[in-house]
Amino acid sequence: MKRAALWLVTVVGEGRVFTKEELRQAFPGVSQIDRRMRDLRDFGWVIHTNREAGDLDPSEQRFVEQGIPVWEPGKATRPKGTIAIGAGKRRETISGDGNMCRSCGMTPGAVYEGTYDTAQLDIARRRVRRPDGTEVVELVTECQRCRLGGRQLVADLGDVLRAIERLQAEDREVLADWIAADERDFRSVEQVWSSYRALPDSSRAEVRAALEL
Structure with missing residues (x-):
């Protein structure tokens, strides 16, 4: 190495x-x-x-x-908490993640909207902040686009759990159904909203005009 x-x-x-x-x-x-x-x-x-x-x-x-100069004395010690990713671990992780990118939901070979590029899945090491404030490193499946954008992200498990506690009972039931199915169907209005947010400002202005806002 x-x-x-x-x-x-x-x-x-x-x-x-x-x-x-x-x-x-x-x-x-x-x-x-x-x-x-x-x-x-x-x-x-x-x-x-x-x-x-x-x-x-x-x-x-x-x-x-370049990262850490591993050829220098004492610099080649593997960082604490690092998880080795062999072929078996890779298959296990992707299978456990439903064979899709956990950030955007893309599956292997799916074409990104508006392009001819196809998704490829790989394993990312994600830092996770536990409810007690400690951090651990866990493996997660991501496509090449999300993996590049998420290198410095820290997933906050405590925030997610606290947010769930604040939900009303009916919303908790809806969330539980989504989690059990590991998917959710977005309503048409939500899909349009997502597309609107991705438009440049001048195009967003045309949408606002069409809605007479």
Whole structure:
């Protein structure tokens, strides 16, 4: 892992693209070099594949940003609370999350609205703040778009639980039904509202005019 980090810094360079074949040629005889490089993400290194960047081919990766200099003494200790993600853990997490992105609901291969881009699912490490104020790291399934936007997010479980306590009884029943089904149907007016909010200001003005506001 340390050698891979030095190779990225000294040979590839931040912002540059490299291929899996170039990586393997740089480390002949080193087994699972791809995995050794992926381990750098646990130390704050940002390395994109075509899951995160649509302009990359499946064989390409981009070295986006250097993290902790793991080659320095004492810097290669895996951060506390880090969860190793192997193939089995990945399948288990995606299956437990209903085979969809937990942030936007996209399923593998689904096309993003207004584009030709298809969703790919991956595993994100999400910091979760417990009701007692402590933080833990848990795994969650996200698509490439949500994973990029949610790197610095902290999910606050305490806030969710307190919000549920403030709900009226009938609203709690509705929420319980949604959670049991793990989905909810948005009313037409809610779908229009979501589309309206995404419009530029001049277009929103036309909508307001159409409603005579």
